[in-house]
Amino acid sequence: xxxxxxxxxxxxxxxxxxxxxxxxxxxxxxxxxxxxxxxxxxxxxxxxxxxxxxxxxxxxxxxxxxxxxxxxxxxxxxxxxxxxxxxxxxxxxxxxxxxxxxxxxxxxxxxxxxxxxxxxxxxxxxxxxxxxxxxxxxxxxxxxxxxxxxxxxxxxxxxxxxxxxxxxxxxxxxxxxxxxxxxxxxxxxxxxxxxxxxxxxxxxxxxxxxxxxxxxxxxxxxxxxxxxxxxxxxxxxxxxxxxxxxxxxxxxxxxxxxxxxxxxxxxxxxxxxxxxxxxxxxxxxxxxxxxxxxxxxxxxxxxxxxxxxxxxxxxxxxxxxxxxxxxxxxxxxxxxxxxx
Amino acid sequence: xxxxxxxxxxxxxxxxxxxxxxxxxxxxxxxxxxxxxxxxxxxxxxxxxxxxxxxxxxxxxxxxxxxxxxxxxxxxxxxxxxxxxxxxxxxxxxxxxxxxxxxxxxxxxxxxxxxxxxxxxxxxxxxxxxxxxxxxxxxxxxxxxxxxxxxxxxxxxxxxxxxxxxxxxxxxxxxxxxxxxxxxxxxxxxxxxxxxxxxxxxxxxxxxxxxxxxxxxxxxxxxxxxxxxxxxxxxxxxxxxxxxxxxxxxxxxxxxxxxxxxxxxxxxxxxxxxxxxxxxxxxxxxxxxxxxxxxxxxxxxxxxxxxxxxxxxxxxxxxxxxxxxxxxxxxxxxxxxxxx
DNA sequence: CTGAAAGCGCTAACAC
DNA sequence: GTGTTAGCGCTTTCAG
Numbered sequence: 001x002x003x004x005x006x007x008x009x010x011x012x013x014x015x016x017x018x019x020x021x022x023x024x025x026x027x028x029x030x031x032x033x034x035x036x037x038x039x040x041x042x043x044x045x046x047x048x049x050x051x052x053x054x055x056x057x058x059x060x061x062x063x064x065x066x067x068x069x070x071x072x073x074x075x076x077x078x079x080x081x082x083x084x085x086x087x088x089x090x091x092x093x094x095x096x097x098x099x100x101x102x103x104x105x106x107x108x109x110x111x112x113x114x115x116x117x118x119x120x121x122x123x124x125x126x127x128x129x130x131x132x133x134x135x136x137x138x139x140x141x142x143x144x145x146x147x148x149x150x151x152x153x154x155x156x157x158x159x160x161x162x163x164x165x166x167x168x169x170x171x172x173x174x175x176x177x178x179x180x181x182x183x184x185x186x187x188x189x190x191x192x193x194x195x196x197x198x199x200x201x202x203x204x205x206x207x208x209x210x211x212x213x214x215x216x217x218x219x220x221x222x223x224x225x226x227x228x229x230x231x232x233x234x235x236x237x238x239x240x241x242x243x244x245x246x247x248x249x250x251x252x253x254x255x256x257x258x259x260x261x262x263x264x265x266x267x268x269x270x271x272x273x274x275x276x277x278x279x280x281x282x283x284x285x286x287x288x289x290x291x292x293x294x295x296x297x298x299x300x301x302x303x304x305x306x307x308x309x310x311x312x313x314x315x316x317x318x319x320x321x322x323x324x325x326x327x328x329x330x331x332x333x334x335x336x337x338x339x340x
Numbered sequence: 341x342x343x344x345x346x347x348x349x350x351x352x353x354x355x356x357x358x359x360x361x362x363x364x365x366x367x368x369x370x371x372x373x374x375x376x377x378x379x380x381x382x383x384x385x386x387x388x389x390x391x392x393x394x395x396x397x398x399x400x401x402x403x404x405x406x407x408x409x410x411x412x413x414x415x416x417x418x419x420x421x422x423x424x425x426x427x428x429x430x431x432x433x434x435x436x437x438x439x440x441x442x443x444x445x446x447x448x449x450x451x452x453x454x455x456x457x458x459x460x461x462x463x464x465x466x467x468x469x470x471x472x473x474x475x476x477x478x479x480x481x482x483x484x485x486x487x488x489x490x491x492x493x494x495x496x497x498x499x500x501x502x503x504x505x506x507x508x509x510x511x512x513x514x515x516x517x518x519x520x521x522x523x524x525x526x527x528x529x530x531x532x533x534x535x536x537x538x539x540x541x542x543x544x545x546x547x548x549x550x551x552x553x554x555x556x557x558x559x560x561x562x563x564x565x566x567x568x569x570x571x572x573x574x575x576x577x578x579x580x581x582x583x584x585x586x587x588x589x590x591x592x593x594x595x596x597x598x599x600x601x602x603x604x605x606x607x608x609x610x611x612x613x614x615x616x617x618x619x620x621x622x623x624x625x626x627x628x629x630x631x632x633x634x635x636x637x638x639x640x641x642x643x644x645x646x647x648x649x650x651x652x653x654x655x656x657x658x659x660x661x662x663x664x665x666x667x668x669x670x671x672x673x674x675x676x677x678x679x680x
Numbered sequence: 681c682t683g684a685a686a687g688c689g690c691t692a693a694c695a696c
Numbered sequence: 697g698t699g700t701t702a703g704c705g706c707t708t709t710c711a712g
Contacts, residue, residue, distance in 0.1 A: 006405065006704095006705085008704090008705055008706085009705065009706065009707095010705075010706095018682070018683085019682065019683045019684075020683085020684095020705090020706080020707090021682075021683060021684080021685095021707080021708075021709095022681090022682055022683075024706070024707055024708085025682095025707090025708095028707085036681065036682080037681060037682090040681080040682085054460070054461065055705080055706075056402065056463070056704085056705050056706070057461060057462055057463055058398050058401040058402040058407070058463065058704085058705080058706095059402050059688090059704070059705035059706040059707090060705080060706060060707080061398040061688095061706095062396065062398040062399050062402055062688050062689065062690090062704090062705080062706075063687085063688050063705090063706060063707055063708090064688090064707090065346065065688085067398070076427070077417065077423050077426055077427050077430070078420070078423045078424050078427050080418070080420075083417050083418045083423045084418050086417055086442075087416070087417050087418050087444060090417070090442070090443065090444060091444075094443070094454075094455070094458070099441060099458070099462060100441075100442070101439060101440075101441065102426075102430070102440070102442055103430065103434070104427060104430060104431075114434075115434070118434070118439070120394070121394065121397060122397055122439060123396070123397055123398065258623060258624075261624065261626070261627040262623070262626065262627075264627065265626040265627045266626075270627060270629070282624065283598060283602070284598075284601065284622065284624040284625075284628070285624075286601070286602065286605040286606075287601040287602075287604065287605045287610060287628050287629075287630070288624070288627050288628055288629065289610070289627075289628065289629030290627070346688095346689085348688090348689055348690085349689065349690065349691095350689075350690095358698070358699085359698065359699045359700075360689090360690080360691085360699090360700095361691080361692080361693095361698075361699065361700080361701090362697085362698055362699075364690070364691055364692085365691090365692095365698095368691085376697065376698075377697060377698085380697080380698080395689080395690075396688085396689050396690070398688085398689080398690095399688070399689035399690040399691090399704090400689080400690060400691080401690095401704095402688090402689085402690075402704050402705065402706090403689090403690060403691055403692090403703085403704050404691090404704090405704085
């Protein structure tokens with residue numbers, strides 16, 4: 001099985017008694033306006049059918065200089081937000097006749113370089129990246145070769161195309177409310193302090209405190225990385241230091257919250273009255289015993305804008321604006337207030 | 341920008357003053373044993389470097405008849421289990437120099453056909469599929485063209501290569517314990533009754549009751565489909581019928597449980613003492629107020645076996661066995677018992 | 681209306 | 697040691 005020689009356009013041309021050129025025209029539906037005899041067309045078509053002719057995509061792609069393929073680079077596909085994003089993006093691609101190539105970096109810049117090179121070697125037509133890099137320089141260089149759209153994270157003052165959820169404002173709003181309830185103690189657990197999500201959410205955190213009239217204490221701010229284990233450890237250390245869980249806590253990403261929740265469940269803290277807040281939502285949060293207020297991103301819109309912008313760039317148009325900040329939604333679970 | 345003509349092997353051959361053939365040998369590292377002069381080799385290599393030579397993958401793939409690409413078809417990448425599976429599989433592929441193409445079907449056989457055709461048109465070297473089809477006939481036919489490995493679900497008595505978590509046994513064990521605690525009332529919420537996961541888990545459910553000495557009541561078994569909304573509706577209808585939530589419930593998949601939990605949270609049922617059990621685990625279940633006993637699949641092993649089997653088939657070997665059933669783990673959350 | 685031929689970029693026989 | 701050449705399967709002028 002499957003040793004069968006590929007049936008090529010020459011084969012069906014021969015069988016139909018026409019030339020490759022004619023066959024090609026017919027098979028690409030351009031037979032009509034290009035004056036191929038009705039009868040010839042039908043003959044070619046039915047023969048192609050019978051022989052289960054499938055054009056070689058590689059031959060075709062070799063001619064055009066496109067792969068009809070887009071690359072997506074995310075830290076973790078197992079992260080619910082990125083999964084939803086990927087799902088939406090894949091649908092958009094499919095509808096547009098593009099194939100999406102998804103690669104994960106594990107938040108590891110080294111691996112990110114590897115997978116990006118991979119995708120470039122595969123000649124993707126464009127790239128959408130949630131980068132774990134500290135600098136955009138690799139992508140600036142890469143942008144000379146092919147269109148690159150960054151999303152979810154940005155490097156300082158990058159001028160590359162970018163799609164982000166605006167996180168400062170909603171974080172500030174969220175934190176303000178929490179801080180009003182717990183003016184004496186509210187902690188911030190962040191990821192890598194130099195990555196933009198952490199920075200922006202910290203900025204929002206500070207603004208929120210300010211608006212609530214709460215003076216920031218330096219020890220409230222704790223940094224780790226985006227792995228759940230880091231969230232676990234930061235929270236464990238914090239509990240150890242305080243001799244009890246903190247009264248209120250904001251985690252800058254759902255991975256961190258995952259670690260915190262794991263610690264809490266292992267230590268019987270799930271019924272405690274710690275006030276949790278976080279960036280990123282998850283459908284299961286509705287069912288948790290601890291109530292968690294969150295900032296929810298609109299992954300669908302995120303995907304839509306990334307796609308739209310990238311395809312524009314691939315087609316050599318200039319989408320505007322080149323950097324887009326989308327609004328987020330707050331999910332209040334602590335009281336029966338308006339879930340805006 | 342990016343209008344720059346591609347630099348080909350002819351270019352660098354010309355620049356190095358050698359023939360394409362020599363350049364090709366050198367660039368593929370076969371220069372050494374094939375007696376290309378050390379000096380020539382270096383010259384070619386440095387020129388290639390300077391020119392940022394990148395071989396055209398399409399040209400290469402046109403020659404070999406391989407795409408170095410595997411296709412993965414899953415119902416939903418946003419489903420945590422499939423996300424973990426995809427993640428593991430992608431790693432295995434990357435390490436093997438393969439590119440993974442992921443497509444989602446939304447549990448929709450029509451869309452499944454579309455995405456599979458897509459992948460076949462892309463000339464994937466092999467296909468891994470969690471199918472929503474009722475019959476394996478499409479895949480039996482497809483297997484004549486390229487290797488196909490089914491996973492997670494199987495069609496009745498299919499002889500195609502298959503990797504599954506053994507679900508009957510662990511489900512029976514799980515249900516037995518639940519049934520001993522609630523011999524008078526234990527419901528089964530399933531997906532499409534004709535899909536194998538539903539059937540197997542129902543079989544396990546029945547065996548569990550039997551072992552517990554509980555007589556099955558037909559009204560305990562309720563079927564819908566795998567969408568969370570279906571879980572929601574089945575559960576809502578059940579509550580309406582009973583005038584209260586059921587005492588014990590087993591859901592056949594995590595999507596269904598998602599719907600049930602949504603209903604429960606919306607109706608203030610999360611603190612009720614309903615005994616929940618389900619197939620498929622999620623890390624957040626540890627943090628729920630309702631305790632849920634689950635059957636946890638080993639996605640990593642699942643991915644490993646699919647990959648190993650498929651690559652064997654691609655290389656025209658005969659992996660054995662051709663159908664593999666992997667063990668599951670029970671996660672008890674109702675009491676401090678051994679979490680096996 | 682249809683065919684011949686060139687060429688996309690690469691590799692592998694086979695010469696020299 | 698290195699060059700010549702053919703051919704992977706397709707599309708697209710350009711001639712009939």
